[in-house]
Amino acid sequence: MSRIAALFDRARASGRKLLVPYITAGDPLARHTVPLMHHLVAGGADMLELGVPFSDPMADGSVIASAHERALAQGVSLRDVLAMVQEFRTQNSHTPVILMGYQNPIEVMGIDPFAAAAAQAGVDGVLTVDLPPEEADISAPTLRAAGLDPIFLLAPTTPPERVKTVAELASGFVYYVSLKGVTGAGHLDTDALAARLAMVRTVCGLPVGVGFGIRDAATAVATAANADAVIIGSALVSLLATIDSSDAEQLTRTAQGFMQDIRNALDRAFPAA
Amino acid sequence: MTAVSELEAAYTKYRQDPDFVKEFEQDLRDYVGRPSAMYRCARMSEEYGAEIWFKREDLNHTGAHKINNAIGQALLAKRLGKTRIIAETGAGQHGVATATVAARLGLECVIYMGAEDVVRQMPNVYRMKLLGATVVPVESGTRTLKDALNEAMRDWVTNVDNTFYIIGTAAGMHPYPQMVRDFQSVIGREARAQLLEKTGRLPDAVVACVGGGSNAIGIFHAFLNDASVALYGVEAGGDGVETGRHAAPLTAGRPGVLHGNRTYLMEDQNGQIIGTHSVSAGLDYPGVGPEHSWLKDLGRVSYDAITDAEAMSAFHDVIRLEGIIPALESSHAVAYAKKLAPQLGRDKILLVNLSGRGDKDINTVAKLEGIAL
Numbered sequence: 001m002s003r004i005a006a007l008f009d010r011a012r013a014s015g016r017k018l019l020v021p022y023i024t025a026g027d028p029l030a031r032h033t034v035p036l037m038h039h040l041v042a043g044g045a046d047m048l049e050l051g052v053p054f055s056d057p058m059a060d061g062s063v064i065a066s067a068h069e070r071a072l073a074q075g076v077s078l079r080d081v082l083a084m085v086q087e088f089r090t091q092n093s094h095t096p097v098i099l100m101g102y103q104n105p106i107e108v109m110g111i112d113p114f115a116a117a118a119a120q121a122g123v124d125g126v127l128t129v130d131l132p133p134e135e136a137d138i139s140a141p142t143l144r145a146a147g148l149d150p151i152f153l154l155a156p157t158t159p160p161e162r163v164k165t166v167a168e169l170a171s172g173f174v175y176y177v178s179l180k181g182v183t184g185a186g187h188l189d190t191d192a193l194a195a196r197l198a199m200v201r202t203v204c205g206l207p208v209g210v211g212f213g214i215r216d217a218a219t220a221v222a223t224a225a226n227a228d229a230v231i232i233g234s235a236l237v238s239l240l241a242t243i244d245s246s247d248a249e250q251l252t253r254t255a256q257g258f259m260q261d262i263r264n265a266l267d268r269a270f271p272a273a
Numbered sequence: 274m275t276a277v278s279e280l281e282a283a284y285t286k287y288r289q290d291p292d293f294v295k296e297f298e299q300d301l302r303d304y305v306g307r308p309s310a311m312y313r314c315a316r317m318s319e320e321y322g323a324e325i326w327f328k329r330e331d332l333n334h335t336g337a338h339k340i341n342n343a344i345g346q347a348l349l350a351k352r353l354g355k356t357r358i359i360a361e362t363g364a365g366q367h368g369v370a371t372a373t374v375a376a377r378l379g380l381e382c383v384i385y386m387g388a389e390d391v392v393r394q395m396p397n398v399y400r401m402k403l404l405g406a407t408v409v410p411v412e413s414g415t416r417t418l419k420d421a422l423n424e425a426m427r428d429w430v431t432n433v434d435n436t437f438y439i440i441g442t443a444a445g446m447h448p449y450p451q452m453v454r455d456f457q458s459v460i461g462r463e464a465r466a467q468l469l470e471k472t473g474r475l476p477d478a479v480v481a482c483v484g485g486g487s488n489a490i491g492i493f494h495a496f497l498n499d500a501s502v503a504l505y506g507v508e509a510g511g512d513g514v515e516t517g518r519h520a521a522p523l524t525a526g527r528p529g530v531l532h533g534n535r536t537y538l539m540e541d542q543n544g545q546i547i548g549t550h551s552v553s554a555g556l557d558y559p560g561v562g563p564e565h566s567w568l569k570d571l572g573r574v575s576y577d578a579i580t581d582a583e584a585m586s587a588f589h590d591v592i593r594l595e596g597i598i599p600a601l602e603s604s605h606a607v608a609y610a611k612k613l614a615p616q617l618g619r620d621k622i623l624l625v626n627l628s629g630r631g632d633k634d635i636n637t638v639a640k641l642e643g644i645a646l
């Protein structure tokens with residue numbers, strides 16, 4: 001069983017709501033990424049989502065798009081991101097890491113070499129946001145054969161047939177985008193979310209992580225009522241962007257504190273058995 | 274993506290629908306002014322050394338081929354009950370065409386345009402505003418066409434309920450490349466019939482500039498099965514392909530994936546899309562429609578690049594010899610025709626798609642030539 005599947009199994013057994021932060025690898029500076037990963041875990045993150053910088057992050061809002069630009073300004077490549085995961089793994093062998101990125105950098109490396117290198121570096125799952133499930137018939141099995149979980153996005157507008165396609169290709173969990181739009185978009189309607197997730201769960205047996213639009217402890221708790229995991233990206237990335245990038249200490253402390261607040265709120269609202 | 278599936282279903286339905294086809298053809302005739310003229314360039318033929326004919330897309334309402342596609346997609350938007358239109362634009366021609374059809378149909382219109390292009394194409398920015406559109410300068414990435422496309426995509430997925438995204442070129446995700454080709458293929462159908470009527474034969478060569486590839490696929494499509502007709506797609510060579518400062522993915526790029534389609538791209542060794550350069554904002558795109566990639570691999574169309582300097586020189590040739598101010602994009606096709614003509618010979622017919630007029634470019638040209646307006 002993959003590290004991701006095992007994590008969700010344990011969480012379901014204990015009633016713990018999983019907390020998954022997103023940062024873009026290389027943002028604000030490449031040397032901060034691995035320390036940030038460790039501090040997010042120390043603050044209560046159960047799994048980490050690491051953005052792979054891309055020149056045209058069209059599924060991301062301005063906050064994360066700017067993070068991609070900051071990383072690219074330092075030339076951070078997919079290979080560099082894999083090296084960061086490898087370095088993280090020297091001190092942490094239990095926290096799953098998923099990569100979230102776009103297709104072209106993987107294309108250039110080749111899906112087979114990429115899958116092998118990612119697995120070897122200690123990556124657990126891969127979410128390629130601009131790869132529709134209908135076109136993942138080669139890459140998803142390749143990832144799975146290498147021991148990686150292919151992760152897919154489901155949106156409020158995704159029809160049941162497509163949820164079914166995803167259910168057949170995906171493993172680990174599915175990533176439910178809680179509102180229409182790009183990362184960092186505004187509002188969140190938790191009632192509509194509950195209704196949609198009920199549909200998803202009838203078609204797809206995998207655990208569900210919900211992301212896009214979760215900003216703080218309150219929105220995390222509201223979302224977690226219907227989800228196995230809550231994913232927080234833009235709120236964290238924009239918070240880190242307010243900090244002087246030369247101040248490593250302040251960056252990691254802020255990231256850890258932000259996580260800890262949400263962790264505490266989740267654990268209060270959903271006490272583990 | 275659900276927005277795309279909805280569009281695909283709608284397009285599959287309406288492309289066969291007699292009422293839709295009739296309304297489209299009627300608008301092309303009465304609003305755009307089609308068929309566009311087929312013009313023999315007497316003095317240019319003399320000077321270049323082959324029979325040069327222009328397909329005059331510059332004479333269309335709003336000044337370029339872009340309006341053909343904007344009308345087709347806007348009619349689709351209307352049938353889908355969308356109240357808001359968005360588009361990306363590079364040179365501003367597609368933005369103007371979209372703002373125009375939105376005004377005519379009473380739809381809200383938002384145009385995304387790279388901040389660099391907003392500066393380069395001021396007259397078109399003002400035209401769009403006059404037409405009631407909101408023009409959003411895009412500051413991300415390279416601040417040109419591809420970034421405008423990214424921003425429009427973000428808008429579309431956020432506002433899909435009421436919004437129709439009119440992509441301006443034969444690129445992007447399915448069904449856009451096919452749909453845009455279908456709407457633009459009127460160019461080639463007319464051109465083929467007009468030349469047959471006027472000269473009694475088919476052209477020996479057809480030349481079109483390639484940005485995302487819509488005017489080129491539009492004129493090529495009717496000739497694909499005519500084996501005797503050589504087809505040439507002309508990309509923007511910028512400072513020269515060898516300098517790396519260009520926008521010629523078919524000539525000097527590699528296959529990759531961008532904006533939902535697999536095609537030739539300008540990318541670095543890590544798969545990042547690299548900045549493009551061209552004097553012409555409408556050709557400044559690092560990818561190209563997937564059908565051109567296919568036609569290249571098939572060997573049916575030859576693709577080559579023309580530098581900024583060659584295009585500028587052809588721009589002046591067209592004005593001096595024919596009294597037409599061509600778009601800088603179209604000037605790339607003319608510059609290639611100039612090279613090709615002596616190889617073909619005097620009796621050979623060389624058809625150039627004059628995709629647009631150059632009114633929008635006069636500020637750029639004046640600046641390049643050190644003239645204060």
Ligand SMILES: Cc1ncc(COP(=O)(O)O)c(C=O)c1O
Binds near residue numbers: 442485602
């Ligand atoms: C006059 C003109 N020609 C050509 C182009 C390039 O686009 P495409 O390759 O889609 O025809 C543009 C784009 O703005 C244009 O304005």
